[in-house]
Amino acid sequence: MDFSEKDSVDAVVASFADTPDPRLREVTESLVRHLHGFLRDVRPTIAEWEKGIEFLTAIGQKCDEHRQEFILFSDVMGASMLVETMEAARQAQDATASTVLGPFHVVTSPERELGDSIDTLGTGEACLIEGTVTGADGVPIPGARIDIWQADEQGAYDVESDRQPLGNGRGLFTADDEGRYRFRSIVPSHYPIPTDGPVGDLLTATRRHPYRPAHVHFIVEAPGYVPVTTHVFVDGSPYLDSDAVFAVKQSLVREFATVADEAEAARHGLPNPFRRARFDVVLQPEGPA
Amino acid sequence: MDFSEKDSVDAVVASFADTPDPRLREVTESLVRHLHGFLRDVRPTIAEWEKGIEFLTAIGQKCDEHRQEFILFSDVMGASMLVETMEAARQAQDATASTVLGPFHVVTSPERELGDSIDTLGTGEACLIEGTVTGADGVPIPGARIDIWQADEQGAYDVESDRQPLGNGRGLFTADDEGRYRFRSIVPSHYPIPTDGPVGDLLTATRRHPYRPAHVHFIVEAPGYVPVTTHVFVDGSPYLDSDAVFAVKQSLVREFATVADEAEAARHGLPNPFRRARFDVVLQPEGPA
Numbered sequence: 001m002d003f004s005e006k007d008s009v010d011a012v013v014a015s016f017a018d019t020p021d022p023r024l025r026e027v028t029e030s031l032v033r034h035l036h037g038f039l040r041d042v043r044p045t046i047a048e049w050e051k052g053i054e055f056l057t058a059i060g061q062k063c064d065e066h067r068q069e070f071i072l073f074s075d076v077m078g079a080s081m082l083v084e085t086m087e088a089a090r091q092a093q094d095a096t097a098s099t100v101l102g103p104f105h106v107v108t109s110p111e112r113e114l115g116d117s118i119d120t121l122g123t124g125e126a127c128l129i130e131g132t133v134t135g136a137d138g139v140p141i142p143g144a145r146i147d148i149w150q151a152d153e154q155g156a157y158d159v160e161s162d163r164q165p166l167g168n169g170r171g172l173f174t175a176d177d178e179g180r181y182r183f184r185s186i187v188p189s190h191y192p193i194p195t196d197g198p199v200g201d202l203l204t205a206t207r208r209h210p211y212r213p214a215h216v217h218f219i220v221e222a223p224g225y226v227p228v229t230t231h232v233f234v235d236g237s238p239y240l241d242s243d244a245v246f247a248v249k250q251s252l253v254r255e256f257a258t259v260a261d262e263a264e265a266a267r268h269g270l271p272n273p274f275r276r277a278r279f280d281v282v283l284q285p286e287g288p289a
Numbered sequence: 290m291d292f293s294e295k296d297s298v299d300a301v302v303a304s305f306a307d308t309p310d311p312r313l314r315e316v317t318e319s320l321v322r323h324l325h326g327f328l329r330d331v332r333p334t335i336a337e338w339e340k341g342i343e344f345l346t347a348i349g350q351k352c353d354e355h356r357q358e359f360i361l362f363s364d365v366m367g368a369s370m371l372v373e374t375m376e377a378a379r380q381a382q383d384a385t386a387s388t389v390l391g392p393f394h395v396v397t398s399p400e401r402e403l404g405d406s407i408d409t410l411g412t413g414e415a416c417l418i419e420g421t422v423t424g425a426d427g428v429p430i431p432g433a434r435i436d437i438w439q440a441d442e443q444g445a446y447d448v449e450s451d452r453q454p455l456g457n458g459r460g461l462f463t464a465d466d467e468g469r470y471r472f473r474s475i476v477p478s479h480y481p482i483p484t485d486g487p488v489g490d491l492l493t494a495t496r497r498h499p500y501r502p503a504h505v506h507f508i509v510e511a512p513g514y515v516p517v518t519t520h521v522f523v524d525g526s527p528y529l530d531s532d533a534v535f536a537v538k539q540s541l542v543r544e545f546a547t548v549a550d551e552a553e554a555a556r557h558g559l560p561n562p563f564r565r566a567r568f569d570v571v572l573q574p575e576g577p578a
Contacts, residue, residue: 012367060349
């Protein structure tokens with residue numbers, strides 16, 4: 001019997017019937033249903049479908065050691081944030097909210113001491129970021145690992161920039177005996193996601209702006225706790241209400257207050273005045289939510 | 290307001306609201322709906338979604354000048370055949386049925402004279418393929434262009450094989466004054482689609498076989514007519530009932546009859562006996578269907 005529009009889902013789902021792993025079978029069957037649903041809805045010409053194939057191919061070909069264009073595509077389509085939001089719904093609601101990983105976690109953060117600066121160039125506005133990692137019960141988590149990465153004051157990550165050595169704007173910290181962490185940096189700028197690839201072409205063609213509000217990435221983990229991948233957003237940054245990747249959560253926005261205090265600046269090895277943000281992180285214990 | 294599962298489609302669709310091209314806007318909006326529908330259905334963990342991103346990235350990275358792994362993915366998911374089937378439904382029903390292009394139309398077919406052989410190695414079973422290109426009214430179409438490509442008797446296309454020079458198994462012919470074409474070749478074998486990439490890994494993991502029944506690809510075109518992209522399938526070939534890419538149409542299956550006729554063989558420059566198939570192609574005139 002010839003393949004037909006009416007029976008296309010059944011025919012292709014049947015081909016996956018012997019999949020041994022039940023989860024893989026579930027995912028492939030659902031993908032067939034939704035992919036065919038999209039095609040029946042849009043009814044592409046063959047020429048249009050070929051353009052779609054070219055677009056996906058170009059996304060894959062744009063990826064390299066320092067560039068993940070498929071994550072970027074997932075991000076601008078809201079897919080990353082939807083997956084993230086569904087995962088967060090499985091977690092306890094009193095833990096720190098998570099948000100998207102993004103495409104720039106492609107370099108291992110250099111191990112640094114508490115209080116160190118993650119910025120080696122000093123061209124931006126100096127800041128101190130500090131906080132405590134605790135469980136939901138408020139008990140500190142000594143030794144928690146805090147992985148940080150951020151763009152600079154011009155909105156560029158190290159891997160995008162000739163100005164910055166690899167590892168700039170990145171640091172891996174270990175919380176002290178009271179679960180505290182602190183590090184020096186510069187206030188990151190809002191920035192455009194990379195637009196020199198197929199995802200940038202899509203944004204241009206659809207008249208979407210590519211900007212993300214200023215933020216610092218965090219992954220915080222400790223044995224016995226569910227790790228959290230999140231950002232702290234800089235209050236007052238442009239694009240907090242129209243993030244190109246839909247990742248802003250109000251609970252993650254923090255004031256980076258200006259501090260003019262000669263003694264305090266000297267104590268942290270910072271110029272006076274400096275900016276200061278506090279971001280306490282609450283982790284959920286592992287085990288059934 | 291934070292991004293939520295309930296409002297995810299609305300939030301992302303709204304971001305595409307200023308798309309100037311109405312068709313692009315329609316396609317992106319539908320893609321958002323179906324992509325988010327798939328994600329809400331499957332509810333991937335972040336780790337699973339990362340595996341999905343890795344899979345798509347690997348597909349893109351596998352593509353090169355002679356390999357189109359995204360077409361292969363589209364093929365095994367039945368997407369290519371669904372697009373093809375919907376396009377065919379827009380065409381007149383008395384024209385020759387079309388089927389998938391496949392991933393091997395990556396080398397320009399060498400121009401050849403009617404009666405030439407597209408096989409330069411002579412290792413397979415010799416055959417003659419011939420037919421007439423006409424309009425639906427039966428009127429011949431002189432000068433119709435017939436682009437042919439096929440696998441060899443071991444099931445390999447030139448671009449996959451060290452045994453074959455590029456262009457082997459390919460030919461571009463021009464129909465004579467009575468719309469007739471004929472060429473010599475070898476009977477192609479059934480074959481596995483390429484399995485040394487991510488699509489092969491998917492077939493292995495889902496216990497799907499990678500085989501396609503034996504066939505010869507045709508693209509036939511002439512000014513004033515709708516081009517047709519199709520195959521002629523070899524009757525009796527294995528996998529006619531379980532093509533890995535769902536592309537068999539009963540109306541495209543032809544007997545490759547064995548002919549034992551010394552004079553006829555000599556007339557065509559073929560060994561005796563030889564195989565012979567007739568495939569007449571009917572094109573639809575351009576214009577409203």
